[in-house]
Amino acid sequence: MVKKIFSMASSTQMLIAMFVGFGVGLFFGESVGWLSTIGNAVILLMQMTVLPYILVSLIGGIGKLQKSTATLIFSRAGMIMLLLWLLALAVIALMPLSFPFVESASFFSTSSIEPTAAIDYFKLYIPSNPFESMAAGYVPAMVVFSIAMGLALIGMEGDHKQQILTFMHTTSEIFSRITRGLIKILPIGIFAMSASAAGTMGVDEFASMQVYLISYFVLCLLLTFWILPWIVASLTPITFHQALSISKASLITAFATGNIFIVIPVIIEECKQIMKQHDKLTEDGATLIEILVPIAFTFPNIGKLTVILFVFFAGWFNGTPVDLSAIPSLSISGLLSLFGSVYVAIPFMLDLVHLPSDLFQLFVMSGFITGKFNSIAAVMNLFVLTILTAALFHKCLKLSPPRLIKMSVGIGIGIVLTIVSLRIGMGMFIHSPEITSGVIANMQVADKVPTKVKRQFPELGKTPSNPIANLEAIRTRGTLKVGYIPSNVPFSYYNNVGQLVGFDSAMASKLAEDLDVKIEFIPFKKDKLAASLDAGFFDIAMSGLAMDITQMDKLSYAEPVLELNLAIATRDHIVNKFKNNEDILEMENITIAYVEHGDIIEEAKKRYPNLKFVKISGYKNFFRQKEAEFDAVIISAQAGSAWTLFFPGYGIAIPEITSRYPVAYAVAQKNQSLLNYVNNWQKLRKVDGHQDRIYNYWMLGQGATEVKPRWSIIRDVLHWVD
Structure with a gap:
């Protein structure tokens, strides 16, 4: 055997x-x-x-x-x-x-x-x-x-x-x-x-x-049965049917064996025969064919x-x-x-x-x-190349405008019909893979501490204020109050079962666990962050906050927890246009939304006077827009990628002029003891790899889905292995 x-x-x-x-x-x-x-x-x-x-x-x-x-x-x-x-x-x-x-x-x-x-x-x-x-x-x-x-x-x-x-x-x-x-x-x-x-x-x-x-x-x-024979039929005395029938033997042999070399003598004889049928074969022409193939x-x-x-x-x-x-x-x-x-x-x-x-x-x-x-395309290529060269040698190659138009129309119709038929046919049977929104929408915070989540925004002047709680007061109270921004994917958002999850939600839970206290999440609006911290509505804000130079005299930022890459989110079909600076400058009637990064936006307005920039209150206002009010949004590549999991019709473009910015946690300006603790805690969790594990899960999706063993007969049919 x-x-x-x-x-x-x-x-x-x-x-x-x-x-x-x-x-x-x-x-x-x-x-x-x-x-x-x-x-x-x-x-x-x-x-x-x-x-x-x-x-x-x-x-x-x-x-x-x-x-x-x-x-x-x-x-x-x-x-x-x-x-x-x-x-x-x-x-x-x-x-x-x-x-x-x-x-x-x-x-x-x-x-x-x-x-x-x-x-x-x-x-x-x-x-x-x-x-x-x-x-x-x-x-x-x-x-x-x-x-x-x-x-x-x-x-x-x-x-x-x-x-x-x-x-x-x-x-x-x-x-x-x-x-x-x-x-x-x-x-x-x-x-x-x-x-x-x-x-x-x-x-x-x-x-x-x-x-x-x-x-x-x-x-x-x-190529084999339409385009190449059509060229021969359009430019030489040889008909479309003759081109196909005379090359049949070499095509069948090449297809059966997958070997072009062995059919070279057959191609030479086929070319001689078809030229002889049209009385266009001279002794020099035969020599040309024997050399050329x-x-x-x-x-x-x-x-x-x-x-x-x-x-x-x-x-x-x-x-x-x-x-x-x-x-x-x-x-x-x-x-x-x-x-x-x-x-x-x-x-x-x-x-x-x-x-x-x-x-x-x-x-x-x-x-x-x-x-x-x-192999059959290669054989037909050799056949057509030889016939056209021989026709040119014998001065019977017709390059008149009517023949060229006929050839162009025939080839164009064949290509268009083929592409359209394939697109429709494969589109009916080959479908998109499972949408990954189900993955990110079901992710959960691993560290479990007693948690309370408030959804109502506290209002300055209406909601009772509290003294700023330092580290000792937080431990005495037994609860860490954390400010968060709702729908701030992937830093803080609600999953399918209504739980508050995300990178910073997970980091906050770990911080509370290390302080040995419970945790309470309170929502806030970014433009009222400093006042909310001073009013004692919460102790620390942890929700993908970009460090804002205009806020630095009103609150205290901890050491940056991450450095994010600025990107542009837009519809898939135009995403590549935002990768090239020249293409951006040529755009017209384009509206770009933004949530933060005011200083970067001011520079962008000068660099791209052809674009219109509009500030919105949150990224959800862009991704969930019912009418095409905004064409794109300025966002981090990390957050933008997470949003596209919920909305796969969007993509992320990294512009040629790249920019990075830090995100950090914020505390009240007078809360020095909590600031010191958070800075030292971050250093520890970076060194021991805990922050990296949280980042890999929430940003890179590592471990977000349960990897099941590939189906196999030995496991799933015979049950010989687990």
């Missing part, structure tokens, strides 16, 4: 490895999650020879060309190839429009405020130091260097050139042999990654993979370019779609990186658009399935 498996084709072995891996993952569940390390090791081994192979294969492949052949290829065929690449890249960039809209939100993540490293395009594309480019993995720069060396070799003569070409050919063969050997262990990596994914990925994540697979299959079919095979084909769609899917899957401004650089860099292996190109492109590298495992798992579809 084992001998029979090893005698199978590698594609069959990979298919078996995938299904066996899925079976193992479903059976054993999370206990096989460690297999991902084996999968990663195999992928890293597969990448071992790729970069040097690009170098020697391009130099040797271009360098051995005759000058006349190189001129022909890089002028006529090169121009047609470039145009086909641009068309394919445009179609690929449009395909994400077919992804279904998924409304989602998440807790605050520190990665959202980390500055994004600017792309050094000079290093990316210009090999000023080729060795540095290779060491840093700058694939586009390596390709440019390799092409330059190959072109230089064309103009050389003599034994030295032949020695270099022989060395390049021999080295290329060495790398090919290594790769063929490594392919034998690739099924092991696919098995390991499939088992790990099936054992650890949730149902929602598996469902999301359908989006990539369906859109990818449709993209390849659209194998040389074009060494360049990235449209089938290979389609894998760029995975990067767009990875952004959608990760909840951080690829920005429109990044598409040109992604397309160019992706094209150049695909001169080599996809095993280097995909991680490179993921890193380029700042997406997690571990998403690459999803690509590898699906690679041999999608490979059959990109």
Whole structure:
């Protein structure tokens, strides 16, 4: 049995490895999650020879060309190839429009405020130091260097050139042999990654993979059976039906085997046959076809370019779609990186658009399935490129305006119908994951002390005032009175059962527990904070208070408990516009709400005179607005993220001009003993990690949901393990 498996084709072995891996993952569940390390090791081994192979294969492949052949290829065929690449890249960039809209939100993540490293395009594309480019993995720069060396070799003569070409050919063969050997262990990596994914990925994540697979299959079919044949039918005497029927044999073979190389002779004969049918085949034309197909095979084909769609899917899957401004650089860099292996190109492109590298495992798992579809797109690309070049050579390529219009209309209709159909179809069956508002709305304060929560605001002049209670008076009274702001997510708010919860509510409970007293929460309005403290309505205010310089002479702030990052909350569909300073300056009729940060708002008014700023009493007035009175609100990234859990239709933008501000607890100016205690208490709780645990729970959502073991046969069906 084992001998029979090893005698199978590698594609069959990979298919078996995938299904066996899925079976193992479903059976054993999370206990096989460690297999991902084996999968990663195999992928890293597969990448071992790729970069040097690009170098020697391009130099040797271009360098051995005759000058006349190189001129022909890089002028006529090169121009047609470039145009086909641009068309394919445009179609690929449009395909994400077919992804279904998924409304989602998440807790605050520190990665959202980390500055994004600017792309050094000079290093990316210009090999000023080729060795540095290779060491840093700058694939586009390596390709440019390799092409330059190959072109230089064309103009050389003599034994030295032949020695270099022989060395390049021999080295290329060495790398090919290594790769063929490594392919034998690739099924092991696919098995390991499939088992790990099936054992650890949730149902929602598996469902999301359908989006990539369906859109990818449709993209390849659209290119193969509509766009590319339509170009041939529009620009040459060959009809649409002839283009499809004559290439049928090579398409079927490529799909069945997943191998393009073996159908090169078939493509050559198909191209000769179709040109002969139209009496357009000369002896020189036949020679052109025989030379062009194998040389074009060494360049990235449209089938290979389609894998760029995975990067767009990875952004959608990760909840951080690829920005429109990044598409040109992604397309160019992706094209150049695909001169080599996809095993280097995909991680490179993921890193380029700042997406997690571990998403690459999803690509590898699906690679041999999608490979059959990109094989047919690659074959049709070679066929169309050769036919168009031959037609240009025989002067029967028709570039009249009516034909170009016909081609454009046909391609446009096909793309629009495909995207609309996919968007509607996938939208009906692929739904948003469970809304996370249920998570934050059910969170609870862990430290339990006798607690009383008042909801009625005390009124100055009406509510009886009390003497300011110092630390000794609080202990004698047996109750710590804490001021809070209602609906101040995630610092102080009511959960689903009406309990007052939040980061500062939890901190206040811990403070009361350490003082060995009960706790009583009293609501207050921010503009009356100092007067409320002086009136003794409460002892300390703990509710995400931004330190206000205008209040510092009226009350005392403790040491800052947190430093928050200023952000903008707005509707998902316009959130990216607030990330770029130039886009903000171009906005018109935009109203920005704010609750605090008056000094920052005054600076913003000067910087953005095109925006209208309106002060509101609370953040709930923005998120719960019934009419579109405000377009955005100034808020901290931490609080804004928490609000988007309740209102997933909103998102958070970190502007280019970033700003941080401290939040602190406040006591009456004369209450020095309580202030000293709180300052020392905060230092202690920061050092012992208690404050970090509260922060991780309320701000980052760590431990907010009960992580249940992944469903598995061994646990949930057979009950062999707990």
